[in-house]
Amino acid sequence: MPIETSFLSVTELAAGYRSGAFSPADVCRQAQERLARLEPELNAFITPMTQDVVEQAERATEALKKGEDRGPLHGIPVAIKDIIDVAGIETSYATKAVRPKMAQNDAECVRRLRAAGAIIFGKTNLLEFAAGFEHRDFGQTNNPFDPALTAGGSSGGSAAAVAAGIVPLAIGTDTGGSVRAPAAYCGIVGFKPSFDTLPLSGVFPLSRSLDHLGVLARSVDDAALLFHALAGSAPEASNITGRLRLGIVSNQWNHSAVRPGVSHVIETARAKLLQAGVEFVMLDLPAPEEMARHLLNILMPEAAIIHKGTMSENPTGYAPGTRDLLSAGMQIPAITYIQATRYQAASKMQLAGHMAEVDALIAPTIPFVAPASDPALSADGDDEIIALSHANLTGAPSISIACGQYGGLPVGLQLTGLVGSDERLLFAAALVEQILQ
Numbered sequence: 001m002p003i004e005t006s007f008l009s010v011t012e013l014a015a016g017y018r019s020g021a022f023s024p025a026d027v028c029r030q031a032q033e034r035l036a037r038l039e040p041e042l043n044a045f046i047t048p049m050t051q052d053v054v055e056q057a058e059r060a061t062e063a064l065k066k067g068e069d070r071g072p073l074h075g076i077p078v079a080i081k082d083i084i085d086v087a088g089i090e091t092s093y094a095t096k097a098v099r100p101k102m103a104q105n106d107a108e109c110v111r112r113l114r115a116a117g118a119i120i121f122g123k124t125n126l127l128e129f130a131a132g133f134e135h136r137d138f139g140q141t142n143n144p145f146d147p148a149l150t151a152g153g154s155s156g157g158s159a160a161a162v163a164a165g166i167v168p169l170a171i172g173t174d175t176g177g178s179v180r181a182p183a184a185y186c187g188i189v190g191f192k193p194s195f196d197t198l199p200l201s202g203v204f205p206l207s208r209s210l211d212h213l214g215v216l217a218r219s220v221d222d223a224a225l226l227f228h229a230l231a232g233s234a235p236e237a238s239n240i241t242g243r244l245r246l247g248i249v250s251n252q253w254n255h256s257a258v259r260p261g262v263s264h265v266i267e268t269a270r271a272k273l274l275q276a277g278v279e280f281v282m283l284d285l286p287a288p289e290e291m292a293r294h295l296l297n298i299l300m301p302e303a304a305i306i307h308k309g310t311m312s313e314n315p316t317g318y319a320p321g322t323r324d325l326l327s328a329g330m331q332i333p334a335i336t337y338i339q340a341t342r343y344q345a346a347s348k349m350q351l352a353g354h355m356a357e358v359d360a361l362i363a364p365t366i367p368f369v370a371p372a373s374d375p376a377l378s379a380d381g382d383d384e385i386i387a388l389s390h391a392n393l394t395g396a397p398s399i400s401i402a403c404g405q406y407g408g409l410p411v412g413l414q415l416t417g418l419v420g421s422d423e424r425l426l427f428a429a430a431l432v433e434q435i436l437q
Helices: 009-017 024-038 050-065 106-116 157-165 180-186 222-229 260-275 288-313 321-331 334-355 390-396 424-437
Strands: 045-048 077-081 119-124 146-151 171-173 190-192 213-219 245-249 281-284 362-364 398-408 408-414
Touching: 009 222, 009 321, 024 050, 024 077, 024 119, 045 157, 050 119, 077 157, 106 119, 106 222, 119 157, 146 171, 146 408, 157 171, 157 180, 171 190, 171 222, 180 190, 180 213, 180 398, 190 424, 213 222, 222 398, 222 424, 260 281, 260 321, 260 362, 260 398, 260 424, 288 321, 288 334, 288 390, 334 362, 334 390, 362 424, 398 424, 408 424
Parallel strands: 077 119, 077 171, 245 281, 245 362
Antiparallel strands: 045 119, 171 213, 190 213, 190 398, 362 408, 398 408
């Protein structure tokens, strides 16, 4: 009987390949069978790349037989958010405002994955142009824990594909929490590295000042393997000495939007961490609503500039919510945008001051569990992003890990580090994950 590989880690898959227990072709065959069973209920994929996956898997299998080993991602299937170009595959952006674009070249992140031996498994569903609203022609990606609920956005297809055991790894983008929010809803890991650490060439932009490439996985270790392949770097030794010291962002941890069930789960997690010797320091960032407002005063006009031409040519091709968001972005005064960028610069300095005291900041990723549909993003922000905004605004690395469940649905715990301290943050997250398992 074939070994079930759907929920094996990247390390376990790599070991199985090299021991001969199974091959990349076996793993991709199971992944495609699982996708066929779970779709269309999940609605996680726009383009599964079925035949292309078979050919990639056969090549990866033959290469290993010949002793050609490209490293830990060799033969590992990875799903790609459908605003990222994959050569020879259409990029749809989950919209009808423009025609799908046949990509002539791989995005740089895809090129690096191929160089590491990874198998590009398919293009995943997303909120339209990653802007915060689903287009009805593409529909919502549903949550593997309960398909009546959302998987989150905008990288929901990538998160659901990983959480459902279709692929072990996926790529998303994060401009205001779009990797970490679906990771929290789906009970997996979502890592947004420091700004400009991972390449965005070949990735359709939403807001050039705030966009980040991000990774989704089922463990911090797997996320780190994918991150290093994309960053072109080797893992570093931890520089955390002594006991782990975490700063609780009290005006996020105790925010009125945090539901009682979520509060209970994160307090239980905190108790476990305390028992394991983790130290906590209470800290305050500026009011979450203030940070969210300034983030949106950057994001919305930058998105409006990108879409100005298409909005003029085909406004009805957009989902109504996306169209309204872009229209609102066009009305934001230049002085408001400049004030927001100045606030952004001050926030970076303020975060650096806080990080001198702790190894990472900690807060609930999202103040509630997965809702029926994605919360509507507005010019005033929304409760979903109260803990997400500061990492995009400052460019700091931030990661969501699963810390328990409430009512059978996952709750996410977010750790945020100093800009440029991606390795340190990954090490801290791995320690926290180990304690909470």
